Amino acid sequence: MILGKEKKEMTGLAIGVSSMKSGERALLHVGWELGYGKEGNFSFPNVPPSADILYEVELIGFDETKEGKARGDMTVEERIGAADRRKMDGNALFKEEKLEEAMQQYEMAIAYMGDDFMFQLFGKYRDMALAVKNPCHLNMAASLIKLKRYEEAIGQCSIVLTEDENNVKALFRRAKARAELGQTDAAREDFLKARKFAPQDKAIARELRLLAEHDKAVYQKQKEIYKGIFGPTPEPKPKRTNWFIIIWQWLLSLVYGLFRREKRKAE
Template structure:
């Protein structure tokens, strides 16, 4: 694998490769939509899912649809239909949200109806009437959602897990939840080894979704350490995939998430440095590499990246030197002065003449 010489690189697909997956699941490759402040324009047929919910497919999915109590992982953007104001965008968080069909919040009833009709990998535009959204009062969390506001959702169903023996994710113990995330991580590692980067990232995203902020906030001591031992490698392996896909800004975000928990994580510093260097942020990249070197002074991969940055800086200096040389031109050379013998003879004659005049005056003064 390309990054085998990186410092403390997560063993991708190396440990417990043969462990069976105990939950049925679905996932699919995908990519984030282009950033846009307005809802997408869609020409596909309008499908009526409910008298208050319609759907237009933007991108087809595949496989089965989630059943009741399936835990779905999705990204979405949301607008108020009347004002076209975007009030939420989960893609900006770089992690999917978790929605359990049949156990969703009241304001997400319409969204859940739409998601239940989708296949893994499908992206669609949903129109949800206010009755199945934020209702008569509007949203307290999103002040720009007024009372009785119809909503538009651009939704992508990344994947879903069917319930395990009738147990919803919210009913899992901490150990079960961390274990499920770890299996997702290992699935992602196996896909990474096959260079199926998009599919691997989907598995890492779903693993991370098992350990959202609300869940992590409740953990202390050994349980938090156990969760981070799964969660942080998923972020770092996501960064490895994103670097290979030239999605450097997203890679930086994944590494920075890890560094908020472990400020001295060598792998996070190294990969963030690589992403910054690829974006031309050489000073910031050098800062990350130097900090990584502080904790792994003998690491050859870090030394190589620092050497590449030094060579880049040298080449840039030489290029700038040539540019300035072309602007101002070469410094003019001093011309040797030619000797004018006629002037020298004339100057000698004048000096002799003035000397004789001076001598004559002195003699005359003595005689007087």
């Protein structure tokens, strides 16, 4: 939405948005006079006559417009081009380690290619859009990993993998985030799948080696813990000689021998 050029029914929304800060979320209550008026709206969105409106708004970014027209008035090529320029701005900020600012640019680029827009695309236009959209999600994931926001990073990678299940960068970065969260089995699965499509990648091999070393360290630690709980295995005690039993057995054998000898004499 371009403030000052918004549609009449967007007047109240524009007033509320103009007072917000970038990244802020707000619930805006707009009276019917600054919304869809007495007539309401019977197409999309469906608004009854004289109805107040509640807008739940997240301001992804807010600056002087670069494009000169609202997103809905752009052609497909213009929209993809605008998103690509936002992506490039984000990349420049990412290189400067301005991660939060970079993510705002990536989010704004992604906003140009929402689900409703992508649903209409096919063929070369869909490929063009994904060539901009997917790198934005991947760069968002890289930023989130640096900020230790691993769950969010996993979400960004998973979005890419729904479109391209064999995307090596998405698999690698999701695996990194999973490994940081201790999800070693899931991380290993992603790393192994990534290695299948990039067998010479040294970074993947290094991460798999680190996972193996981690598993070995965990095993040794558990072994020490269990050893401490149950104690060392007791060594077998040497058997003590029971002289009473030995003498008793000797007497029995002597009596039995005498008995057999007397029996043979009688025969």
